[in-house]
Amino acid sequence: MESTWDRLNDSQRKVKNTDSLLAVRKNIDGVLGPAPAAQPALFGLGNSLPLPPASSPDPGHWTPGQYRYYQNVCTHSYSFVWWDWARWEREIDWMALNGINLALAWGGQEAIWQRVYLALGLTPAEVDEYFPGPAFLAWGRMGNLHSWGGPLPRSWHLKQLYLQHRILDRMRSFGMTPVLPAFAGHVPKALTRVFPQINVTQMGSWGHFNCSYSCTFLLAPRDPMFPIIGSLFLRELTKEFGTDHIYGADTFNEMQPPSSEPSYLAAATTAVFEAMTAVDSDAVWLLQGWLFQHQPEFWGPAQVGAVLEAVPAGRLLVLDLFAETQPVYVRTASFRGQPFIWCMLHNFGGNHGLFGTLEAVNRGPAAARLFPNSSMVGTGMAPEGIGQNEVVYALMAELGWRKNPVADLGAWVGSFARRRYGGPHQAAEAAWRLLLRSVYNCSGEACSGHNRSPLVKRPSLQMNTTVWYNRSDVFEAWRLLLTAAPTLATSPAFRYDLLDVTRQAAQELVSLYYEEVRTAYSNKELVHVLRAGGLLVYELLPELDMALASDSRFLLGSWLEEARMAAVSEAEGRFFEQNSRYQLTLWGPVGNILDYANKQLAGLVADYYAPRWQLFVGELVESLVQGVPFKQRQFDENVFRLEHAFVFGSQRYPSQPQGDTVDLAKRLFLKYYPRWAAGSS
Structure with missing residues (x-):
């Protein structure tokens, strides 16, 4: 009888031969044509902007205004989900004009996961059953949901791979650092059929969904499969897309961990990071700090410290995601010295409605820089949905270039109106x-x-x-x-x-x-x-x-x-x-x-x-x-x-x-x- 490890070794042999796995690039080029070469920089900006190098940042040389970050994991579902290349190109050009130099680039990852899971022995039907539909992928990526609104058609995978190549080409041509996804520990239930001895925990329900669509499975951090799956995914991903050495992963987004023991939380964090560095020794982990804000009753000092201190200093880059309203750096001693980006979240779900906290936004970044032993390394815009309240984003983009707040917001907003209307x-x-x-x-x-x-x-x-x-x-x-x-x-x-x-x-x-x-x-x-x-x-x-x-x-x-x-x-x-x-x-x-x-x-x-x-x-x-x-x-x-x-x-x-x-x-x-x-x- 074939053992678990026989299955695993066979799966590894399949994944190593990535050129033959699904022949995805060949399919893309055949259906849609190859991605073009990188385009010239818009209006002569591009690398003339003061951007950090594309290589991994030296943890000893973080600076307060090093990064101007953009996006939220949810933006990809609430706003970007149906975009074609023309719309993406406009958005990236807007990013360049506003000095964005760090942004998520999470498209196409389901196609990479499909390759990995098929190579690990799942059936195509099991893979299809796992992914949520296009409008709900963000919550599949963060381990909140599975299956709901799916399955994803084959054409979806092909188009998203094609788009991701063009997005990355365009971002990199402007000197931006794209953030690629990494393995956070969530796996399909069907993996237990292939490897019945693996140690998984079924998480609790999320968002008033029952377990038909939530209650996802989390691989134990010390299970031997954790580093294998994590490294297989990242190796396949970076072979397809290259890398700029910063990766995003969210293991406990709005999901209470199975244990509050600091030793467990440290092990879970270490497992994610080590799976990254097994493939990329220069890896830096971009973590959404929303989990600390969303469940403050769970995330006490010991629990927060277990996560933040499990990654070497300077190798965990935290997004203080809702800092304009509920900053986390204040109650975590500036994230225990790990570098963080002061972010304005502002919008939930892409709602219409005039809304903003402009006074708090204006003062927030400067206050964070002056915080005792501040480890702030930039500012960010992290809305769940875009296409509303443009004045809020105009101010936040400007603050990415300012050391001090705007002295007179009344005068500033009058100037905004003059510029806007000509x-x-x-x-x-x-x-x-x-x-x-x-x-x-x-x-x-x-x-x-x-x-x-x-x-x-x-x-x-x-x-x-x-x-x-x-x-x-x-x-x-x-x-x-x-x-x-x-x-x-x-x-x-x-x-x-x-x-x-x-x-x-x-x-x-x-x-x-x-x-x-x-x-x-x-x-x-x-x-x-x-x-x-x-x-x-x-x-x-x-x-x-x-x-x-x-x-x-x-x-x-x-x-x-x-x-x-x-x-x-x-x-x-x-x-x-x-x-x-x-x-x-x-x-x-x-x-x-x-x-x-x-x-x-x-x-x-x-x-x-x-x-x-x-x-x-x-x-x-x-x-x-x-x-x-x-x-x-x-x-x-x-x-x-x-x-x-x-x-x-x-x-x-x-x-x-x-x-x-x-x-x-x-x-x-x-x-x-x-x-x-x-x-x-």
Whole structure:
């Protein structure tokens, strides 16, 4: 009978002959053509920027501003998932123009894992069953999920390998350091069929998923298979893509470790790092510090120290991921001396909604540099989703080049408006100063980054409508931008900002109408419930949808078309679109992370949010008419059927804008501003 070690040795022999494994490069070149040579640097920048060398950094020569980092593991699912090369090229050029010199490059890794797992003896079906779908890959990569939304088609692997080569070529041509993935310890359950003696632990559930899709398997750090799998993966990865010697891995992202014993945590950390250095002796591990922030009750001083001190000094580069709101360096003695990057997370799930902590962002990096025995080596932008609140990222990018904070943010934001619109305008600059002191000046508990507007949440009678700012500032900024419209309307950036502020004003109006509905229901005033609910459902939400439809960046059709364009067949297009619809709404099969990745898009407002509100108001009215209490549980069951129907719907939505943004914004303003602007808070 074949032993475990016979199987393992046979698998190693297969993996060593990597030229024959799946012949992936040959397939890519045959289907899509070879990747081009590196392109010239954009606008003559490239390596003229003060970037660190591509080789492994010397731990003795870290400097406070050495790195300007970009991305979050989740960004690859919430924003990048359906991108083609043209969109990636624009993003990398933006990165270069903003001085980014360190960024994740995690595409194509599932194709590499597929090679490794097949060589280790898993069947193609077992490998397919393991990976989540495209819109949920980030959480498979961090060990939170398996299988959900899958399987990945073969075309996906080929395209992602092709894209990864072009992404790396472009990044490296600008002197950037791409961060490649490494083995964090998570393995498919099917590996226990091939190697029944391996020591694995089934982790707990994550994100309200049951074990059909979560409860992933973690290989014990001292199991002999750990260094073998880790080195096989990294060897195959670096053979395919080369290396710049920095690797990312997250073993315990939002997952409580099996043991709080420092010896276990140190062993788990050591195993990951040693699997890297077995292949690359210059390896530096990039670790998202989110785990220490997310579960502070677990990660006490002994547990944090066990992780940070298990890697040689200077070889663990930590992202203080949410430092603008909940910095971890303060309570970990600057990560026990390991170098860290002060990051602004800012956005969760790619939500729309004007939001920022600009005062905290402005002061944060300088304060971290002055912290006793600071080991800060750079700044970073780590949003879960992009494409919103551009002013926040403009400030953060600038701070990567500054030693001190901006002295006067009011003056800075006025300058931002002038640069953005191509010239001065008093009303537009005044509008931005109002936004700075309101939506962009969050502090304290409210600043988790989620958009909690009732508009994008499943309705209930317990919704929180409190905000940290005066709504009147938003309405006044809206008025001022419309005042500037005759002069600035030829600027695409101005038109986008006008629509974004109009969208925000409508979001505020939803909260105010909801408060009227809830108060009227509490007072058993049927007529007032009908009036306020009718205005919300049949006037405001359709008008908001119509305004959003005037800009391609606020179209559900654009979002879904990206998914379909990434496919190679009609069936694959439907599959990708359903992945995208799930992520925007239910997130899981039964609303497991409901509305987390909410977006305010034309089509989504009309056909997802508005029907939920219509049902909610209708059931409140029925409750008053029948004289029976409103039953939230029954409503949730009823509204889930609407949500589920949207996810599985096949309606096509326009991908080209319709209507004039300025005219539609003005129509909304004239209808709603006179009633709500004065005294709203």
